Amino acid sequence: MSHIKIAVVLSVAIVLQLLLREVWRPLAYIDFPLVVVVYIALQRDAWKALLVGTLAGLIIDAGSGGLVGAGGFSKTLTAYIIYFAATRVNLENPLLRIPVLAAGSLLDSAIYVFWHRVLGYPPAVPFVQTMSYKLIATTIVGTLALYLLDAVVAERSAQRRQFATRRRVARRSTGPLRRR
Amino acid sequence: MAFVRTQKEIRQRAPIWLVTLLVANLIIMAVDARDADGRQKILRVWTQTFASPLQSTSSKVTGATSGFFQQIWNFRRTARENEQLRERLTQIETELHTAQQSAAENERLKELLKLNEQSEIKNVPARVIARDPSVWFNTITINRGTSSGIAVNMPVVTAGGIVGRVITVSPWASQVMLITDEKAGAGAVVGQLGSGALGSVKGRADLGVALIEMRYVSGLEKVENGDYVMTTGQDGIYPPGLNVGRVVDVKSGTATTAHQILIQPGAQLDRLEEVAVLLYHPPPRSVPEQTPQNVERTRR
Numbered sequence: 001m002s003h004i005k006i007a008v009v010l011s012v013a014i015v016l017q018l019l020l021r022e023v024w025r026p027l028a029y030i031d032f033p034l035v036v037v038v039y040i041a042l043q044r045d046a047w048k049a050l051l052v053g054t055l056a057g058l059i060i061d062a063g064s065g066g067l068v069g070a071g072g073f074s075k076t077l078t079a080y081i082i083y084f085a086a087t088r089v090n091l092e093n094p095l096l097r098i099p100v101l102a103a104g105s106l107l108d109s110a111i112y113v114f115w116h117r118v119l120g121y122p123p124a125v126p127f128v129q130t131m132s133y134k135l136i137a138t139t140i141v142g143t144l145a146l147y148l149l150d151a152v153v154a155e156r157s158a159q160r161r162q163f164a165t166r167r168r169v170a171r172r173s174t175g176p177l178r179r180r
Numbered sequence: 181m182a183f184v185r186t187q188k189e190i191r192q193r194a195p196i197w198l199v200t201l202l203v204a205n206l207i208i209m210a211v212d213a214r215d216a217d218g219r220q221k222i223l224r225v226w227t228q229t230f231a232s233p234l235q236s237t238s239s240k241v242t243g244a245t246s247g248f249f250q251q252i253w254n255f256r257r258t259a260r261e262n263e264q265l266r267e268r269l270t271q272i273e274t275e276l277h278t279a280q281q282s283a284a285e286n287e288r289l290k291e292l293l294k295l296n297e298q299s300e301i302k303n304v305p306a307r308v309i310a311r312d313p314s315v316w317f318n319t320i321t322i323n324r325g326t327s328s329g330i331a332v333n334m335p336v337v338t339a340g341g342i343v344g345r346v347i348t349v350s351p352w353a354s355q356v357m358l359i360t361d362e363k364a365g366a367g368a369v370v371g372q373l374g375s376g377a378l379g380s381v382k383g384r385a386d387l388g389v390a391l392i393e394m395r396y397v398s399g400l401e402k403v404e405n406g407d408y409v410m411t412t413g414q415d416g417i418y419p420p421g422l423n424v425g426r427v428v429d430v431k432s433g434t435a436t437t438a439h440q441i442l443i444q445p446g447a448q449l450d451r452l453e454e455v456a457v458l459l460y461h462p463p464p465r466s467v468p469e470q471t472p473q474n475v476e477r478t479r480r
Contacts, residue, residue, distance in 0.1 A: 015238060017313050018234070018235065018238045018310065018313050019238050019241065021311050021312075021313065022238075022239065022310075022311065025450065028311075028313070028314075028315050029315055045190075046190050046191070046193075046194035046197065047190065047193075047194070047197060050194070050197050050198060050201055051201075053201075054201045054204075054205065057205070058205075058208075059231075060313050060314055061227070061314075062227035062228070062230065062231040063227075063231045063234075063235055063310055063312070063313050063321065064312050064313055064314040064316075064317055064319070065312050065314075065317030065318065065319030065347070065355065065357060065361070066312075066314055066316055066317050067209050067212045067213055068208055068209065068212045068223055068224065068227055069205040069206065069207075069208030069209030069210075069212060070205075070209055071314065072201075072204075072205040072208070073202060073205035073206060073209065076198065076201045076202055076205060077198075077202065080194065080198045083194070087191065112314075112316065113316065115209060116316070119209065119210075119213040120213065121213065121363070122362055122363075122385070123316035123317060123362075123385065124316065124317050124318045124358075124360065124361045124362055124363075124383060124385060125315065125316060125317075125318075125385055125388065126385050126386045127385075130315055130316065133315075134315060
């Protein structure tokens with residue numbers, strides 16, 4: 001996945017995260033930047049996954065009332081753990097992505113809140129309730145978003161599209177009209 | 181020769197990158213946490229300065245889009261609300277008559293007590309450009325900063341009541357911690373200033389933005405549902421006499437235990453659009469002497 005594609009996808013995720021809360025408050029439970037981080041970590045590209053995790057976390061932290069760096073820390077660690085799992089276990093199956101997303105969301109929330117509690121900044125909302133809502137929302141929407149990312153931006157889908165075009169061209173050139 | 185890293189190299193270096201990035205985040209976090217509440221956080225000022233244009237733009241886009249859909253969505257509700265408002269107007273007219281009488285009485289009492297008129301506090305109107313993108317905190321970002329004379333700890337209000345206080349200021353934007361946050365608080369009194377039902381209001385994680393808790397009100401004081409709660413000005417942030425909200429639940433205390441009071445904030449905190457920042461500088465507090473007199477005496 002090229003750097004430009006990653007930058008575009010991450011920007012869209014961050015803008016969605018900022019905008020959707022304004023439209024309807026519960027939509028804030030969907031962690032779009034985390035979905036992007038999980039997606040890149042599943043591509044088994046460690047450097048990109050870690051960098052995107054840090055960037056996404058820090059940008060969200062900049063507009064948040066929490067500690068700057070807490071989101072960066074949690075998303076970086078989550079990205080690495082998912083990358084680590086993806087290099088050892090085959091997570092190509094789309095169904096396996098559901099528990100991976102859920103675990104990612106759970107881990108991200110737990111680390112984020114842990115650092116805030118340790119440094120004396122307790123969250124303003126109940127932990128278990130918020131974490132559960134976030135897990136459900138991120139897993140459901142994230143699963144669909146991963147399908148979308150697969151179809152639109154993945155290298156493999158680009159290759160597939162390229163082959164399909166070539167096949168179509170090849171068929172045209174060897175079609176029945178041509179043979180006559 | 182192009183520099184290409186093999187999968188093995190990437191796998192070997194990943195833990196080093198991880199540790200580097202984690203340590204960097206940890207340092208940023210520690211620097212941000214080090215600055216105590218009530219002081220300007222340098223790191224936040226920078227992040228706020230860069231984030232505010234994005235937040236402002238996104239706010240405009242959302243406002244335009246959601247405004248269109250909301251108008252359609254609200255059409256039916258408006259008719260129903262209209263009926264309710266008519267009923268409420270009749271009720272308010274009666275309350276207004278009573279309030280006018282109270283205001284006149286208040287004026288007379290002030291003259292009697294020769295109280296100085298509270299100087300009019302200047303305020304800066306501001307627009308809410310963003311809400312906290314994470315779900316864990318209750319903060320809002322407004323489109324006014326140091327260029328408009330705003331400073332840390334200035335109170336933010338609406339016509340309904342207090343909203344919170346400024347926690348970070350950058351040149352063109354400020355971050356406001358809502359009164360419903362666990363770390364927020366204000367000195368308050370149930371009823372009129374001068375009543376004995378003094379306490380402090382504070383957010384509680386399990387109450388969300390709908391309610392706030394009032395603590396330390398003596399169990400001997402009379403508190404009822406529907407009572408108004410005002411600021412006392414003793415917290416050094418909010419000026420006295422601002423509306424906090426209305427009491428919605430009271431678990432009565434005793435002579436030795438305090439009341440457990442829940443308040444519905446007067447400001448509609450979940451639907452904030454416009455707010456005002458009061459350019460209020462609390463009167464300086466008298467600093468107690470470092471060594472109490474009796475200690476000196478004992479030494480002699």
